Amino acid sequence: MEQNTPSSSAPIDEQAASDEHAASVDRAPIDEQAASALTGSGLRLALVDTSDDAAFTEWIRADFRGFHSPAPKEEVLTEARGYLRDRRTTAVYDDAIPSPTPVGTVNSWVAPLTVPGGARVDAWAISSVTVAPTHRRRGVARALLGSELRTAAAQGVPLAILTVSESVIYGRWGFGPATFASEWRIDTKRVRWAGPQTGGRLSFTDPESYRETGYRVLDAVMASRPGEIGLSPYLADRLIGPLKGTPDAERFRLVRYDSADGEPQGFVSYTVKGEDDFTRHKVEVEYLAAATDEALVALWRFLLELDLVAEVRAWTRGVDEPLPALVSDVRGARVTAVEDHLWVRILDLPAALEARGYERDGSLVLDVSDDLGLANGRYRLTVTDGVGRVEATEDAPDVILPVSTLGSVYLGHDLARGLALAGRITGDAAALDRLFRTAVPPRLSTWF
Template structure:
């Protein structure tokens, strides 16, 4: 076994990029060989200094990538984030501290750049809490039994005077980015998308090891012609023994900036001939979908889990940047062993703004930096965390004050995997 000190963790050069990608594919249980076309597409993600690898001799045995991102705080402020992705450690080199070394290096650089938070989507729950991350949003997937939903089978078009058109990938690349900008500026937890994101989701480039297959795209325009919704979906071809259709439509993603657009797109998806089942894709846990159906029980939850994880790097900017519906004062003692967020902080917040600064006052609440991240976007309850022993009250009632300040009327949601 190679000693830990003999494994070099370093930034990846362009010459090492093919070997890094081979390790990446291996780590995600995909065919190790990387086709030239796929490698060339992935080079568009290559940012010098932001790809890390662990090398045992000349062979890459662990991968790590970060990139610039914006995340929407409660109230609509866009904050600079360090987005982390493509994290793997080859099975032959587990338990040698390689991820710890790569993570420490990346988070230190993010703090130096002035990033407010770091973000990631965790494939496995237990890994990232030890690096100060906490689950900050939840996702839910519903499976809709279309016949049970009791929708009017005579439906043919939106009742509000809008219309739905099927469009192609080129249309999506033209119209989708502006629509997404409108959505993400109003949705806490949403993150920015690059041009490459839209090209990869419409087949202009293929970053995956799997062949590209084109989905269908449904576009909703309001009665005055404004683009307000867009969905990408696929359907299978499954028929029963008695020649009855049993097809499933699976939503890749659905964006809607108005309730009318959301209602119209789900109604359209549940009205496609031969489709008996609709799988919603990853939605907000308080999505409107079930209650848009005459029988909400027709929408059965098939997946519900943590989604976006956040690591606070700058407590002051994170807490001052978000909006607060209530008014109050909290003194938070944040535990961040060896990290940048530790200390005691006084938060004074209200509808007209917030201030946060270091303090020597006695703490009202004591919590780990990961728990602060879990509370930051408003998805979790401090009272609940206190009952779980993950937050400690030093002043009676402080958890209720935290909930009155931090919780939001609608739950945060990140529509993206990255």
């Protein structure tokens, strides 16, 4: 259920993280432990002054190179500098080489993460982790991640979050996969609409005129589901319309859905690609934003009934996307992949566990291990009327688990049984599952 409507939500400039934590992004000094580890390898850790265009441009170039993206053109660099200036931006330099481009990058900011119960908790979001292929596997990423996590913890931010290029990297630093995303391929010549009629209006629009409305719709979407994060203008604009340098930018289309009484409730941005057979175009959904169930239904119907289209593809949908119920031929709408998506790292265990709500009452002693020494300890979680209270205890543990496993179950996903089978929960995993799992699985519907 996606219940929040745009009119009940804050505009995008008010939905940022708490002032205290947002300011910490600027305030926090460089992490000395990481700096000295890198000095030992002949490398230099530094915060990048993002108002220095030359230095920031080199950092952005390194980021693009690190992900094997095309070298950014001037307009792409200008746009990126504008969008990313406010992030805490860290670089690793090799002063022995004749290049101003860093050999390691990371950036971070504090984003509101929606948790079970509907609260939005400050989370240290980490992105752009790259190490130049010339400097790989020398401990640069290890220094950068340690630096981010210690800094976030020192600033009192209770959680760190990221989305990942490969699922094998971040477990070692205490992150666990906490949401999963589904990818869909729909044969639109095969399926027939089996969902309800909707009473609102669909219309084409463009990113410039829709942007402010789109921000409000997106904020309602992000507030409505555990796992979603409040979006900065950069992250929101990417979903509403193409950024500079996006391939096939001229193919982007934007369609809005407004309720019968004119309330903006959703939009879909998508591209249509041609095939030899003109009746069999392919639609790729860039983003489907539905702040209400009505908008979700209306926008899926719009996509599935496009003429001259044979296939619709969509990514980063929830694992409970209701498409099978909305079409007559269930096998015409296939899930082609389900992958780990948002990774969560608990930094302040009592604060994180008290911030979320619970759907059942109970009490549980958790014994948590953490190689970085940030969230380890033995705690009793007591849930009364859905509200959790955490206190340190000497009582015998009900469950013993590493912090990465706690991150995996934190947002309510149905993962405890598998993790117990894998030996990553010892003790009463069923009790942990009963307390932490939510009826609606968490979802993150975008990348950051």
